Amino acid sequence: MIPDIWAMPSGFPELAPGQVQVWRLRTDRDPRAGLALLSPAERRRAEGFRTELMRARHVAAHAAVRLLLGRALGVPGDQLRFGQNAWGKPELVGPDSGGGDLRFNLSHSGDWALVAMARGIDVGVDVELVSDPPPIEVASMVYSAAERAALAALSGPALTAAFYAIWTRKEALSKGLGLGFSIDFASFGVSPEPSLGISRPLLPPKLEAAAGWHLVDLPPIDGAAGALAVPGGDLEVSAWRFEAGLWGL
Structure with a gap:
């Protein structure tokens, strides 16, 4: 279930029920x-960024989402329409949405983006640029007491690795739940x-809806x-590289 490399596909791999695809791409590319x-709305958002590099990253990430979803659905990516759930999680809508069956999640940080896709199940993914030392002040705001205690016992590279393992797993789970x-x-x-390969979150009763979720x-x-959150421990996860020039981007 747990991928150990980012593989380069020879074509678009089939996305069957029970499978989760995660695609990794660099976003520092020509946005044209x-x-x-x-x-038009996505272009307006891109134009609102302060720098050319930030605009290029936004365009690359969102264009890749359209290409990947379009391939999975067999429709041109520019025809896809998106909406949001009540908490702002993007989702496909309209006649080319695959009947609501195709779910996805996007995360980007710096020059990297990750896109996760599955049929019939929600997924969550997160990527974060690593800084050493990490912004440890974040832990006082959003990490649990047990997580903060674990970090307090670490230093150097071990502290950095643990800090980002916690961060990305928390973000991936919250995004997967769509809350x-x-x-x-x-x-x-x-x-x-x-x-860990695969792990389970420790959840309070009010998050019982996430009881079956696993972190990969x-x-x-x-x-x-990076980390992936999926609503089950028996799903087949594959990791793919989305390289410059693939399918025209």
Whole structure:
């Protein structure tokens, strides 16, 4: 179930029920090809960024989502329409949505983006650029008491690895549940151990809807950390590289 490398596909791999695909891409690329795929609203959001690099990253990430979902559905990516749930999680809507069966999640940080996709189940993914030392003040706001205690016993690279393992696992779970910042991040816990393969969150009663969710480690990402959240422990997870020029982006 747990992928150990980011594989390069020879074509678009089939996405069958019970499978989860996670795609890794760099977003520091010429945005012109991607712009043609975006909706007018997405282009306006891109224009609102302060720098060219930030605009390019936004365009690349959202164009890749359209290309990947379009491939999975067999429709042009620029025809896809998106809405949001009550807490702001993006979702496909309209006649090309696959009947609501195809679910996805996007995360991007710095030059990296991750896109997770599955049929019939929600998924959550997170990627974060790693800084050493980490912004440990974040822990006082959104980490549980047990997580903070675990970090207090560490230093150096071990502290950095544990800090980002916690961060990405928490973010991936909250995004998978689609509840956004309505979740009190300090109210639930995840393991600080960086290399578990698959783990379970420690949840309070009010998050009983997440009882079946698992947290999956992803293959290494240069200068970043990532995690995947899935609503079951028996799903087949694959990790793919989305390279520049693939399918025209």
